[in-house]
Amino acid sequence: MKYIKTIITVFSFILVTNCDSFLEVDQIGKSSIPVFFSDMDGIRGALPGAYSSVYKYYGEELVLYxxxxxxxxxxxxxxxxxxLSQYNYNSNPQxxxxAVGGIWTDANEALVNVNNILEYQPELLDAFPESADELRIIKAExxxxxxxxxxxxVRVYAQPYNFTADASHIxxxxxxxxxxxxxxxxxxxxKEVYxxxxxxxxxxETLYGDETGSESSYYASKRAVYGLLARAFLYTENWTEAVSYSTLAINSTPLAExxxxxxxxxxxExxxxxxxxxxxxxxxxxxxxxxxxQxxxxxxxxKLMNLLDENPDDLRLQLLEFNSGANTYGTLKYLKESLPIAEKYYNIIVLRTSEMYLIRAEANNNLDALTEAITDVKTLLARNYQKDVSEITITENTKEAVAALIDVERTKELCFEGHRLYDLTRTKQDMVRDASTSSNIKEVLYPNSMFILPIPQKEMDVNTGMIQNEDY
Structure with missing residues (x-):
């Protein structure tokens, strides 16, 4: 059995017990999945399972890597x-x-859960036409x-879109x-993936039509679609579309102050x-x-603290806590220390409006619209320094200088949220750590095969259609 196939036959919405082998799970899964999706209750139950399966790989290695x-x-x-292996750039396919096998396995499990919803949704649409609107939104999500x-x-296991001129690389x-x-x-x-x-x-986006989708950001919605399209167009360097969709996202959800x-x-919240x-x-x-x-x-x-310490009034410094014993600054972005243990919510923010301002600034800068780019950076700086926009002065006045400014602001704004490596590689920068790093890898020069993880060896062993990444 192929590794991806092995992953996906273990259908996460159905609990299968007392199985002696993957083959038995496979057969049970094949007969059980259509039954599970034979009515509206099945697909309604499958959707929360799909969100949960995405949370699983985000909460493990994806955000950290x-x-x-x-x-x-x-x-x-x-x-x-x-x-530690990813820190020292010695990831092993074994x-x-x-991270090597964990992201691959958990993300592919999540993918199958979602694809099962999309596969059976048309049949339910035929069987339950009175639920057409609900099924339309389920498909959109x-x-x-x-x-x-x-x-x-594609970000974890493949080089960035602009690694080749036409994105024809694997x-x-x-x-x-x-x-x-x-x-x-x-x-x-x-290119095909994107x-x-x-x-x-x-x-x-089309399926949502004039509706915005769920009011809660715990669920996919039209504004979430805007945000992910803005990010995808940023990564593919389609600057015009990146500006358009980041603007739609910004207009849908105000900046937090x-x-x-x-x-x-x-x-x-x-x-x-x-x-x-x-x-x-x-x-x-x-x-x-x-x-x-602790x-x-x-x-x-x-290196990060030197950037954040440039302005002691920076609001983002309050999202760090100093540990005097370890002499370290840790992030508070996930911990929610004020909540009692029985009410813990370890939410993971995937897309937010602050990022959209940075996307729009970067895209406008690449379109030579420097004034618009600087305006968006000023908006974020005003919020972060708790000042009026009129009090913010930016002296950078060239495309290169503004690009460097945006890179610094992305670093400070999105730290600990799982962006930094991709920002380095998609902008073709070297990875250079400060002298105090505990890693034996001080720098990795772009381009480099080590900027992506290998395909797990188990996949390579059983799937003859799979090709390993270079130098692994």
Missing amino acids: PDVAGDMLQLVSVGDNPM DELT ALFLRALIHFDL GVPVILKTPSSDDNVARNTV TQIIKDLKES GQDYLDMFLEV DDDESLFKLNGKLKSPELISFYNL SPLGYASE
Whole structure:
């Protein structure tokens, strides 16, 4: 059996017990899944399961990896640190239980859960025409999630879109339907992956029509679609569309200000600047133990603190806490220390309005619209320094200088949220850590095969259609 096929036959919506082998799970799954989706209750139950499966890989390695492999995080390099291989750029295809195999397995499980919803939705539409509107929104949400999963996989296991002039380099498999056990799942080009991502998001946008979707950012909605399209167009360097969709996202959801900005991370807020977040109620993701304040495995590097310390009034400094014993600054973006243990919500924000301002600024700068780009940066600086926009002065006046300014602001705004490595690679920068880094890898020069993770060896062993990444 192929590895991806092995993953997807374990259907996460159905609990199968007393099975002696994967083959038995496979047969039970084949007969049970159509029954599960034979009525509206089945698909209604499947959707929360799909969100939960996405949370699983976000809460484990996906959010950690881009910061660990970047230049703004310091790791404890002794003891049992699950991200140490990625920190030291010595990831091994044999590592099934850490980032290499963990992201691949969990993301593909999530992908199959979503594809099952999309596969059976048309049959339910025929059987329950009175539920057409509900099924339309369910499909819109599932398409958003499928786009998000493909986007996550292609960033982790493939070089950035602009690695080749036409994005013809190898990407990840585009999986739109559960493969059979006889299928050898091959990798598509990066261009093909992004084409599918954008296609799914555009269809989702159309399905929402004049509706905005859920009021809660715990669910996919039209504003979430706007946000992910803006990010996808940024990564593909379609600057005009990046401006258009980031503007739609900004118009849909106001920027959080002052205490509301802090509470977005420190409390459980339903009405904040999140375009889409994953519900972490009573969850125990790995990133919580990784960033715990008493004995953190990862904390802000000297390089990051030097950037944030440039202005002592920066609101974002309040999202860090100093541990005098360890002499470290840890992030508060996930911990919600004020909540009693019985009410813990380890939410993970995937898309938010602050990022949209940075996307629009970067896209406008590349369109030579420097005034518009600087205006968006000023808006964020005013919020972060708790001043009026008129009090903010930016002296940068060239495209290159503004690009550097935007990069710094992305670093400060999105730290610990899983962006840094991708910002380095898509802008073709070297990864250079400060002199105090605990890693034996001080710098990695772009381009480099080590900027992406290997395909797990288990996949390579059983799937003859799969190609390993260079130098692994």
